Amino acid sequence: xxxxxxxxxxxxxxxxxxxxxxxxxxxxxxxxxxxxxxxxxxxxxxxxxxxxxxxxxxxxxxxxxxxxxxxxxxxxxxxxxxxxxxxxxxxxxxxxxxxxxxxxxxxxxxxxxxxxxxxxxxxxxxxxxxxxxxxxxxxxx
Numbered sequence: 001x002x003x004x005x006x007x008x009x010x011x012x013x014x015x016x017x018x019x020x021x022x023x024x025x026x027x028x029x030x031x032x033x034x035x036x037x038x039x040x041x042x043x044x045x046x047x048x049x050x051x052x053x054x055x056x057x058x059x060x061x062x063x064x065x066x067x068x069x070x071x072x073x074x075x076x077x078x079x080x081x082x083x084x085x086x087x088x089x090x091x092x093x094x095x096x097x098x099x100x101x102x103x104x105x106x107x108x109x110x111x112x113x114x115x116x117x118x119x120x121x122x123x124x125x126x127x128x129x130x131x132x133x134x135x136x137x138x139x140x141x
Contacts, residue, residue, distance in 0.1 A: 020028050051057070 016028070017025055
């Protein structure tokens with residue numbers, strides 16, 4: 001804030017000693033220190049109040065978010081440009097393959113659960129349900 005060197009501070013102390021005198025100098029220094037402390041405190045409170053009123057934190061946060069969004073957009077553009085250049089220079093065998101969608105048969109969507117055998121440490125392969133197991137039991141009784 002202030003650019004005061006050691007020699008300038010020494011000159012100020014000597015002048016204060018001559019003007020105020022050695023008896024009242026400690027009391028004066030203490031009083032000036034209290035005034036400076038009060039001034040700093042009031043300036044800090046005023047600054048925080050002003051920042052709260054204008055929403056400086058929100059503005060800082062918004063600027064930071066905008067900066068991040070700009071960086072993301074620049075990166076997206078660079079990636080698109082690189083991909084376009086790569087697709088122009090790539091041979092046909094390097095081009096991505098396109099696959100057609102194939103509908104799977106109904107039995108491919110069955111829920112295969114492992115079948116537990118009598119031995120608890122072994123599991124058998126999943127068994128697809130047969131037609132007899134999917135039919136409802138007959139009520140002949």
